[in-house]
Amino acid sequence: MIASGAVFTVFLTLSKVQSATFDPGFLAFWRSAVAMIVTLPIIFQQGVSILKIHQPGMIFLRSAFGTLGFILGFYAVSDAVGLPLSEFNSISFSRAMFITVLAAFVLREKVGLHRWGATFVGFLGVMIMLQPQMGISLGMVLALAAAFCMAGAITLVKSLTRLHRPMTLLIWANFLSSVLLLPLAIWKWPEVAPSLMDWGLIVLMGLCGVMGQYFYIRGMSIGDVSFLSPMDYLRLPMAALVDWSLFHILPDLWTWVGTAIIIVATLYITLREQRLKRRRLAMLDQPG
Numbered sequence: 001m002i003a004s005g006a007v008f009t010v011f012l013t014l015s016k017v018q019s020a021t022f023d024p025g026f027l028a029f030w031r032s033a034v035a036m037i038v039t040l041p042i043i044f045q046q047g048v049s050i051l052k053i054h055q056p057g058m059i060f061l062r063s064a065f066g067t068l069g070f071i072l073g074f075y076a077v078s079d080a081v082g083l084p085l086s087e088f089n090s091i092s093f094s095r096a097m098f099i100t101v102l103a104a105f106v107l108r109e110k111v112g113l114h115r116w117g118a119t120f121v122g123f124l125g126v127m128i129m130l131q132p133q134m135g136i137s138l139g140m141v142l143a144l145a146a147a148f149c150m151a152g153a154i155t156l157v158k159s160l161t162r163l164h165r166p167m168t169l170l171i172w173a174n175f176l177s178s179v180l181l182l183p184l185a186i187w188k189w190p191e192v193a194p195s196l197m198d199w200g201l202i203v204l205m206g207l208c209g210v211m212g213q214y215f216y217i218r219g220m221s222i223g224d225v226s227f228l229s230p231m232d233y234l235r236l237p238m239a240a241l242v243d244w245s246l247f248h249i250l251p252d253l254w255t256w257v258g259t260a261i262i263i264v265a266t267l268y269i270t271l272r273e274q275r276l277k278r279r280r281l282a283m284l285d286q287p288g
Contacts, residue, residue, distance in 0.1 A: 034206025
């Protein structure tokens, strides 16, 4: 989980730096294309059976949510919009709140008073961080929309994993994202051809995106979720360090206050859900 946070921070940093030269749409396409190329050996090793799917409509919708989420994220942190990496990460934590809402209305999950209460508190944290009375920037809107789209993708993955392997979903997500982003990449293709150094950084950015996904999935698969989930918040100080060292900016007080409220609300939801899950499993293990 720590490695995932570090690699994702490098990924966002490369995206922000390269957006001064290349359009985020062009960069987003190559992020997906590199990820798709990296997964090709897995297809060759395990055969075409890994590509078998049962809900093509849901698979496409999940990919559409995910693609829109990270293209909005690319534009939010781009050089043109200029949202600091630390603020983007802070706003991205709100996806846990969106997941609760989507789980209730899309997956028809039963959401109790505790989760609704924590979700409401989390959204208060978002409002404190955004400070709408002071005016909301374009970067904030894009980051919040990205968080919602990623919540939609995660919610659909939760449903799709009942019939599909995680690697199958990852392969199809990267393939469909590449297809969806290809027209945008052609439209935004740079007039001046990228240099060899530029291509190297673009490939490195794509590799960081894949590695971040892999480390996150691997960490969650071998560790306790309630212990590992809070480590995801290490992305905030990592991003703040990059903002301070490279771009000479730091989040303001209200960003830290709002982020703290979101983190507390999310941790409450995560820890309580894990405790209830263990309780249900314990009841099932009891004889009779």
